[in-house]
Amino acid sequence: MRGISIVIAQFLWVMIRPFFTLYAFSRYHDIWRIKEVIKKKRHRLLEHAYYDYFAARCSWISHHSNFLGVPFFPHGPLGVFISRNAVIGKNCVIMQQVTIGSNPLADSKLQGSPVIGDNVFIGAGAKIVGGIRIGNNCRIGANVTISGNLPENTLAVCSTPRSINISHLDNLHFLEADGNRFCCADGKWVREECDS
Numbered sequence: 001m002r003g004i005s006i007v008i009a010q011f012l013w014v015m016i017r018p019f020f021t022l023y024a025f026s027r028y029h030d031i032w033r034i035k036e037v038i039k040k041k042r043h044r045l046l047e048h049a050y051y052d053y054f055a056a057r058c059s060w061i062s063h064h065s066n067f068l069g070v071p072f073f074p075h076g077p078l079g080v081f082i083s084r085n086a087v088i089g090k091n092c093v094i095m096q097q098v099t100i101g102s103n104p105l106a107d108s109k110l111q112g113s114p115v116i117g118d119n120v121f122i123g124a125g126a127k128i129v130g131g132i133r134i135g136n137n138c139r140i141g142a143n144v145t146i147s148g149n150l151p152e153n154t155l156a157v158c159s160t161p162r163s164i165n166i167s168h169l170d171n172l173h174f175l176e177a178d179g180n181r182f183c184c185a186d187g188k189w190v191r192e193e194c195d196s
Contacts, residue, residue, distance in 0.1 A: 017048060024049035032070050038063045062086075068118070089118035089136065096124050103130035110147075117152065 024046055028034045034050050037043060047063065054061055059077045062084040069090030073080065080094060083102040088094075100122075102113040112131030116122075120134055123142035128134065135152030144156050175182045175189070182189045 017052070020045055021049040021052050032067070035061075035063050035067075083113055085113035087113070087115045089116055089120065091119045092116060093121045095122060095126075095142070098122050098125065099127045099129065101127075101129040 024034055025031075028037065031050065031053050034046055034053075038046050038050060050063055051060075054077060057076060057078050057080075059080045061077060061080060061082040064084040065082045066085075066087045068088065069092070071088060072091070072093045073095075074093065075096045077094075077096075079097040081098070082088070082100045085102060086100045088100070094100075100114050100116070103111050105111060108130065110130030110132060114128045114130070114132045114134065116128070116134040117136035117138065119137045121139045122128070123140055123144065125143040126140045127145040128140070129146075132146055133149045134140070134146070135150055135154060137152055138150050138154045138156065140146065140150075141155070141157035144158050146156060150156055180191055182191055
């Protein structure tokens, strides 16, 4: 009997959860207001609404993270990860696929969470992990991995890609299934005999 009641409770929760999320947004009007309410006093249902919002965007922004102002996500918070103890200053622009993560390794030089100053632009795909400090008015380019502190008014960009000449590169994609080897050639899977 207990198993049936658990299944019924889970079913009801699945059915009610979207309506509660709508209620939370109609009451607080903004995801950042919901975040502040959760930080002040733990509220399980609001936490679900908060994390459902970001899960729908393939993101995770901890409600424990500290924003000194409301951040601006030009493309929405798509694929953005911001860890628990990160501190982000005022007027920050954060593009898609950005990671602002903590480094919990005890033997690391940069253990901890990032502290990002005011008026910082973080380009798409940038990675800032560990106890790194980013000064005010910095610009971080797309796909840059920050491995040290940045002073104020700094531009961080990727170095020019390094070209390595190799006489022959075979970029064919292979797949083995049921003792058969397949190769993708001319947009089709072609079967080959296994060499074994």
